[in-house]
Amino acid sequence: MNAPSMIEVQIATTVSEDGVGGICWVLLDPSEVALPAGAVQQAPTDPPAAPDVDAADPRPARWVYHLLRALVLAAALAAAWWTASGSAGPPAPVTKGTLARSGVLR
């Protein structure tokens, strides 16, 4: 397979009433992405598409993030429950007596 050729760029360093001159040459690497060279002929109005995050994103996949977040939340809830149980004891069963003592039933 042939490697894509370099893109020749000519920059004019002088401008006169008749045209441009003093040409400097430089080469650009061919595109590694999907933007077409010569887009000016097609005159598209849309800006380039947003970067494709999944294509080159080295971060873990999204489901791993959600799993880790759920684990952290569960651990925090368990720790809170354990702390509350240790300081106040298990919750007493709700009876008429407890409701009366708490003032709910008079």
Added chain:
Amino acid sequence: MTALGTDGTLGWHDQTRLLGVLVHAYFFEPEELRTRDDSVEWQLPVFRRARPRLLAGDDPRPMVAAGDLWALPDAVLEHGNGLLSLTYRNTARWWLHRERWPGQLRVDGMLQAIADAMAVAGARQRPCAALLRAGNALLQFAPSPQVLECLASNIGAARRHWNASQAISASQLASFCEPLLRTLPGIRAPEAPAALSAVPSD
């Protein structure tokens, strides 16, 4: 004084060098230009006789791409054997004082205009000059080979810097390359204003 219109030389008022770029400046009164009907007179008042032909511009701005570089110049014009890439900068920061303008020039805008022209030249495969229309001055940039090489060879690095999985814009490339240019040997800081006769022509 140069006989304008007979030898084809444009009537630039002043020039200076900035970070390896020879900058020509033509100053004008914006209020005076508003009365002109000819769009070329309004866009490119330095021309007396020539009338570059507008290929793309204004509405919508043309998107051009060459390799992994894309740009949105404000206008692309055909002029003789080549093209003109025109970038507008009409903000107050681009209002240049005729005596102090070399110190007022913004390098990022200059490099972006050159990168715009590179994208136009690559896309059209024709020689292209870089022009910038500030609030009260038309500027033409003549970059040295060193500057062009720096811009062209750092497109990949700029893509990685900006974490762009697709092509980068001319402004991103300009922003990335400005500090690199300042470290290149032979590239100097802005100089004091120079008269036309005092600067050796390239």
